[in-house]
Amino acid sequence: MNKKMLLTSLNPQILLMALKDEQVGKYLHQSTHRFPDGIGVVKVSKWTNGNIQERVAGIEVMMELIRFAEKNSKSIFLYGASPNVVEKAVLNLKRQHPELKVAGYIDGYTTKSDKEIIRNINDSQADIIFVALGSPKQEKWLLKYYSQLDSTVFQNVGGSFDVISG
Ligand code: UDP
Numbered sequence: 001m002n003k004k005m006l007l008t009s010l011n012p013q014i015l016l017m018a019l020k021d022e023q024v025g026k027y028l029h030q031s032t033h034r035f036p037d038g039i040g041v042v043k044v045s046k047w048t049n050g051n052i053q054e055r056v057a058g059i060e061v062m063m064e065l066i067r068f069a070e071k072n073s074k075s076i077f078l079y080g081a082s083p084n085v086v087e088k089a090v091l092n093l094k095r096q097h098p099e100l101k102v103a104g105y106i107d108g109y110t111t112k113s114d115k116e117i118i119r120n121i122n123d124s125q126a127d128i129i130f131v132a133l134g135s136p137k138q139e140k141w142l143l144k145y146y147s148q149l150d151s152t153v154f155q156n157v158g159g160s161f162d163v164i165s166g
Helices: 012-020 022-030 039-047 058-072 083-096 114-124 137-148 160-165
Strands: 005-010 033-036 075-080 101-106 128-132 153-156
Touching: 005 012, 005 022, 005 058, 005 137, 012 022, 012 039, 022 137, 033 039, 058 075, 058 128, 058 153, 058 160, 075 083, 075 114, 083 101, 083 160, 101 114, 114 137, 128 137, 128 160, 137 153
Parallel strands: 005 033, 005 153, 075 101, 075 128, 128 153
Antiparallel strands: none
């Protein structure tokens, strides 16, 4: 089996949450890929002689993954946001990326249990999962369940579905 990739944005908001909330801290530590999503993180790195050069927004990483998925026949699953938003986001992604395989989507206010959500995602055989439940809900959900999901790539994407839905 491929090694799982857990991707996360590091912004000042999530870093402050991690100081107070053990689960969020654990999520950040377990992440396999962390990118500086906020000019504050870039500035602190410069002040402390770190090597972060520029901001990498979570939505840019998500769109790069979408382009990769379209090109390499990998499928995606969207979990989160209101029913209207996630549906529109899927429609827009399919319009912009005609070859993209959307394995499925579930809104973030569903009455389905986590067990059902996990079964739906696994049944869809999606390769890449984007979770948009807001912070810290999405980080806690991913931390709790990513090991039970058969997918390879996971990303917490905050308000990205809202942006994509236009
Ligand atoms: N969201 C959700 N379920 C919830 C809470 C939030 O699906 O229980 C969605 C919300 O509709 C939005 C996204 O999570 O699409 C990001 O929410 P918000 O902007 O509040 O979070 P932040 O970007 O500040 O982390």
